[in-house]
Amino acid sequence: MNQAEQQLSNNYRTALIDxxxxxADDELTIGHRSSxxxxxxxxxxxxxxxxxxxxxxxxxxxFYFELLSELGEGDPDKLAFARTKEKRQNARVLERPNHDxxxxxxxxxxxxxxxxxxxxELLQTNYTPLQKGVQKILREERYHLLHMETWFERLGVAKxxxxxxxxxxxxxxxxDLTDLFSLGRSNEILRKEGxxxxxxxxxxxxxxxxxxxxxxxxxxxxxxTPHVMTGNGRLGVHTSDxxxxxxxxxxxxxxxxxxxx
Amino acid sequence: xxxVQLQIFMDRIQQGQKIESTDWMPDDYRKLxxxxxxxxxxxxxxxxxxxxxxxxxxxxxRRKLALIAKVQDEIGHxxxxxxxxEDAAKPxxxxxxxxxxxxxxxxxxxxxxxxxEAPTWADAGIIGFLVDGGAIITxxxxxxxxxxxxxxxxxxxxxxxxxxxxxxxxxxLSLAEGTAEQREMLQAAVTRWWPSMxxxxxxxxxxxxxxRMMEYKIRTRTNEELRQKFINRYVPRVLSLGMTLPDxxxxxHAETKLWTYTEPDWEKFSYMVQHNSGPKSQARIELRxxxxxxxxxxxxxxxxxxxxxxAMA
Numbered sequence: 037m038n039q040a041e042q043q044l045s046n047n048y049r050t051a052l053i054d055x056x057x058x059x060a061d062d063e064l065t066i067g068h069r070s071s072x073x074x075x076x077x078x079x080x081x082x083x084x085x086x087x088x089x090x091x092x093x094x095x096x097x098x099f100y101f102e103l104l105s106e107l108g109e110g111d112p113d114k115l116a117f118a119r120t121k122e123k124r125q126n127a128r129v130l131e132r133p134n135h136d137x138x139x140x141x142x143x144x145x146x147x148x149x150x151x152x153x154x155x156x157e158l159l160q161t162n163y164t165p166l167q168k169g170v171q172k173i174l175r176e177e178r179y180h181l182l183h184m185e186t187w188f189e190r191l192g193v194a195k196x197x198x199x200x201x202x203x204x205x206x207x208x209x210x211x212d213l214t215d216l217f218s219l220g221r222s223n224e225i226l227r228k229e230g231x232x233x234x235x236x237x238x239x240x241x242x243x244x245x246x247x248x249x250x251x252x253x254x255x256x257x258x259x260x261t262p263h264v265m266t267g268n269g270r271l272g273v274h275t276s277d278x279x280x281x282x283x284x285x286x287x288x289x290x291x292x293x294x295x296x297x
Numbered sequence: 298x299x300x301v302q303l304q305i306f307m308d309r310i311q312q313g314q315k316i317e318s319t320d321w322m323p324d325d326y327r328k329l330x331x332x333x334x335x336x337x338x339x340x341x342x343x344x345x346x347x348x349x350x351x352x353x354x355x356x357x358x359r360r361k362l363a364l365i366a367k368v369q370d371e372i373g374h375x376x377x378x379x380x381x382x383e384d385a386a387k388p389x390x391x392x393x394x395x396x397x398x399x400x401x402x403x404x405x406x407x408x409x410x411x412x413x414e415a416p417t418w419a420d421a422g423i424i425g426f427l428v429d430g431g432a433i434i435t436x437x438x439x440x441x442x443x444x445x446x447x448x449x450x451x452x453x454x455x456x457x458x459x460x461x462x463x464x465x466x467x468x469x470l471s472l473a474e475g476t477a478e479q480r481e482m483l484q485a486a487v488t489r490w491w492p493s494m495x496x497x498x499x500x501x502x503x504x505x506x507x508x509r510m511m512e513y514k515i516r517t518r519t520n521e522e523l524r525q526k527f528i529n530r531y532v533p534r535v536l537s538l539g540m541t542l543p544d545x546x547x548x549x550h551a552e553t554k555l556w557t558y559t560e561p562d563w564e565k566f567s568y569m570v571q572h573n574s575g576p577k578s579q580a581r582i583e584l585r586x587x588x589x590x591x592x593x594x595x596x597x598x599x600x601x602x603x604x605x606x607x608a609m610a
Binding site: 097189296 | 342345349356357358474475476584585587588592594597598599601602603606
């Protein structure tokens with residue numbers, strides 16, 4: 037009998053499921069957005085690289101949806117395609133449109149630093165199926181982070197239009213970042229049950245410790261720790277951007293809910 | 298160029314030797330090689346767009362992943378081929394950037410199929426099934442090309458195209474085994490794409506450029522040979538899906554081992570390819586222009602950043 041089939045306490049189960057939805061929805065949403073660059077990235081080499089990243093992200097989402105499925109949440113495709121906006125638990129910044137390359141890189145970098153911290157912390161989780169998957173996923177995410185960090189730094193040191201665009205991107209993204217560090221309604225239980233070892237504020241601090249030095253290196257103004265919560269995606273509060281994304285993503289799926297595609 | 302030099306070159310071609318980019322070759326040969334690979338490379342890049350439209354709408358996780366990977370491959374083929382073309386064009390001082398911008402000023406053509414609409418999910422499947430299926434036939438024949446770098450890069454491309462065809466076939470099979478609406482959608486896509494596929498291989502009467510490419514063994518099969526091979530392979534496959542083909546002239550003749558078929562509207566399709574006047578030609582060229590011109594600032598920034606970082610080191 038695997039851990040998913042064992043009698044997990046209600047508290048444990050609910051918290052674990054919440055966390056997995058956050059991770060699955062984060063990865064699917066950013067994977068979808070990344071794939072929108074297909075064919076229109078700044079050069080052919082980057083098109084190919086970004087496509088690999090989006091495949092990894094959708095692949096990771098699939099893994100988390102499969103874990104949810106093992107926990108009795110239903111078919112992975114249904115979880116990815118049939119849930120309404122209010123059921124989604126991704127951070128709001130990930131549902132925003134791609135804007136320009138500077139926005140995409142800045143968001144990608146901020147998210148990848150966060151995701152990398154989240155994954156490293158999850159090496160300590162007591163939920164073995166997740167812990168095992170995370171080991172593999174971390175190997176891929178390391179490259180995403182390196183890729184985004186390199187781009188971010190280079191856009192910054194290039195000065196001129198690139199740096200101007202990067203500064204604008206930071207200003208636009210910053211207010212959207214607060215719920216990235218939210219662990220949703222199961223925040224306390226996740227720690228108490230040994231599913232996720234650190235608090236929201238520790239997550240946010242670790243993130244700042246990594247991101248701020250790059251701001252200094254590229255001579256970007258540090259806008260302070262993001263703190264004014266505009267709406268919490270982890271609690272299903274989303275922007276109309278997510279609705280538009282879902283309308284697009286589920287167009288064929290919705291055309292016949294029982295058909296096999 | 299001396300007659301002796303040319304004779305030695307033609308002897309090498311006749312003996313089936315591969316010509317390398319740094320070998321001596323007649324200008325005529327070089328120009329034909331560049332033209333062929335440039336057009337092929339740009340077609341791969343433009344071939345990403347019809348399916349790109351369906352990536353955000355792919356109806357399940359597996360299809361979404363597969364389609365992203367397929368479109369990535371097409372861009373990757375474009376990248377490989379344009380590098381090969383760039384190498385061949387070195388003596389003329391032409392670089393990849395020029396080869397991409399040629400598209401915006403109508404100096405390079407791309408395959409007729411990528412000018413066409415892909416209005417349903419079934420089109421996304423049919424493109425993999427029929428267009429990639431057709432491309433495999435053309436490209437497999439080019440593995441024998443006398444131009445070595447082209448023949449080598451095609452080995453990888455052919456291997457990937459066969460995955461694409463299997464992906465397309467899998468999408469198409471799901472629809473064929475699906476609901477009445479899905480089958481109807483599939484039939485409409487088959488009907489829509491068939492005439493384009495008949496044009497895809499080019500007219501039976503080949504242009505003088507194409508004939509010279511045959512003499513130089515840059516390519517080794519005629520348009521009609523390739524088309525016959527396609528028809529022979531795909532008619533039974535389409536029929537076995539329970540679909541029909543929009544051509545009442547289609548028939549196999551055992552005595553000639555050839556198929557008869559209704560000729561596509563050569564004039565209409567040629568005009569479309571020459572003038573980029575197909576239903577989606579301009580919209581897709583515009584996407585490439587956005588990628589290339591609207592994001593020149595990114596490429597410029599990377600050059601500057603590279604200089605700054607080098608100076609710091």
